[in-house]
Amino acid sequence: MNYLEGLRAKNASGETISGYKKDLDMINRFLEEKYNGLVMLEDIQTQDLEDYLLMLSNERNYQPASVNRHLCTMRSFYNYAVKRGWTTFHAAAPIDAMKAPKKERTFINVEEYHELVEAIDHPIIKIIVQFLFFTGLRITECLTLTLDDVDLVSRMIHVKHGKGDKERKVPLSGKLVPLLIDYKENIRPFVDSDRFFALAKTGKVSDVYVNRILHETTEKLGWEKVVTCHVLRHSFASNLVKNNVHVVHIQKLLGHSDLKTTSRYVHANQEQLAEAISVL
Structure with missing residues (x-):
């Protein structure tokens, strides 16, 4: 995928690239199941992405931080897609991140x-x-x-x-x-x-x-x-x-x-x- 190659060109770590790929595969599967078939980029609406994030939260019990990570993947992908001229509509732009409680980090003395x-x-x-x-x-x-x-x-x-x-x-x-x-x-x-x-x-x-x-x-x-x-x-x-x-x-x-x-x-x-x- 050109987007993942773009991440490599920006010196993103292998772990980051792997995580983004996994997120995008999950989003794609969700959309294909929702519409019972292949979904083109221009067909995806903001509501579709909001439905996906809602599913992560309500059905899979993802914590806000994990849901926000998927949103971050969406935004990153759409930023790249718009720059490349694949689409003019940034479907992830209107979506606000969930409020995630800040956890006190564990450490040992x-x-x-x-x-x-x-x-x-x-x-x-x-x-x-x-x-x-x-x-x-x-x-x-x-x-x-x-x-x-x-x-x-x-x-x-x-x-x-x-x-x-x-x-x-x-x-x-x-x-x-x-x-x-x-x-x-x-x-x-x-x-x-x-x-x-x-x-x-x-x-x-x-x-x-x-x-x-x-x-x-x-x-x-x-x-x-x-x-x-x-x-x-x-x-x-x-x-x-x-x-x-x-x-x-x-x-x-x-x-x-x-x-x-x-x-x-x-x-x-x-x-x-x-x-x-x-x-x-």
Whole structure:
């Protein structure tokens, strides 16, 4: 599809392209079932798209944020279609997004981090969890790092394929460096792979596997808190904020192009708010 090729040309991630394709396939199936046949772009009305979003909400019980994501896909597609001259009618333009309640993002503090790491039995997953907590990398960025990307002498990580295919350099914490040296010398299996994090069987590690071990470990600990790789990224940012690191520096470390995105990671609990007020 030309639209998906257009996304690739804009350096959209594979995950974004896959998500948009899935959404568009769902919309197309809905419209074909509604009209019992092939539906042309010029035939689609705003009401058709509103009916689809209503179905997601009422029949499939999608949360507002998920419904809004489908609306975002529609708008993006129509923006492209209008620019290309496929249609002059932007059927998604009049539709308002649903109001979605803002969820307080989950994060773990330093004490919880130590408890979690201590409970992980798998040595390679243990070091990956430690790495994520101390670097704030996205899990895909972490697991695609090569041996050359992690410089333990200069204490620097070179992220070559960040979101939007952007590059950045992230300094390594002094607490993390000896753990990585031990991993590289004593834990990492001897495999024909240039991945820094590698399993003996595959020469790489999947994000699904890391999240599964995290889930099993938190269950073993009896935690109600859900901890994923992304929660570790948020924890990195939240703990930097707690230690008064400027949000612009956090933005650079996380690889965000927009400061608004970083601000969503900034977590302030009631205790911190009370401390803030006490300085007045």
